Amino acid sequence: MSGTRAKIMAATREILESKGAGAVSMRSIAAACGISPMTPYWHFPSREALLEAVCAVAFDEVAEQWRGRERAAEPLADLVAIADLFIDFALARPRLYDYMFTAPRPGARQFPGDFAAGKSPTVNLIVEALTDGMRCGVLRDDDPVGLALTLAAQLHGLVALRHGGRIGIPDDAFRALCHDSLRRIFDGISK
Template identity: 30%
Template sequence: MSTLRAGYHHGDLRAACLAAALSLLEEGDEGDLSLRAVARRAGVSPTAPYRHYPDKDALLAALAIHGYRELRAELLAADSAAAEGDEYVAMAQAYVAYAVAHPALFRLMFDHACTRSHPETTAASAAVTEVLAARVAAAVPAAQRPAFMIGCWALVHGLGSLLLNGKLTPNGPDEVAELTRAVVATMLGSSALRL
């Protein structure tokens, strides 16, 4: 039996390659990631990943899309589980927690050129933004929404980046959540949090 045929016993070669790529990404960085390394990790022939990912940029874009979809799901879950009036803080905490839990993927999502050149990646990124936009639309005047959205994103993304780069060193997820809450409350004020 060929290696390629054995690889298809995963049931879903695309998903198996994506899982292998995620694993490799979290162990190193995107510079070390290759389709051959993904094939080895997934247990398929060196050419098998090319059936779904024609080149490394396509694989990286798929990873970014996966990350954006996960992040969107985390934001929606945080929004729906939050007490009334705490929705924005909960979404900010979910965003920062995602960054801290998935540092290599988070950096890829926002820093790699492939995330700006693939239409599906752009759409997945926009779907994340729409989660906050829906909440903001209910409370912020239309003329102020674009600036408010940019400010909110800069706040939580900057906080996540500072944590990833070791500029802030809280001890564990609870301290990260509390730091996020305190920063958001301080910067936006309690009235702005009633989104």
């Protein structure tokens, strides 16, 4: 990646994380980089293409971090560890999280096709942990992609409520709420 392209992507991510997607414009990026307003267009055909490139890198970073975690020996504990990484990301980078996981984007992966085809680096980890749990007899046999959607949707719903100001509790209490919600789901899918 060229130095200018990397600089443009870094500035875009900074604006996205600090001010949100609405503040990202080719002019604001050019100003942040100290380049001409047309230079970003030499590297990205549009604002949307630039944001999508930033998202792709961010998804890869998140998946790599999650893959690098220490795996728990117990499948349910591993699922909770994945959930904690999801929660950590949502709490630490709320605007980036909202854009990556909530905003309509041309490159957003869709259920069921993209998830079933293994195209989601984050959902893939949940599917793998669920499959391990089914294989070792801790979880009932079921569709791991559908269950991954259930778990992700539950966490995402709680995060959306938190980001929207509907859940007004400290971070540790929010994490406990998420764990309790997951426990209820686990109770339903455990053998």
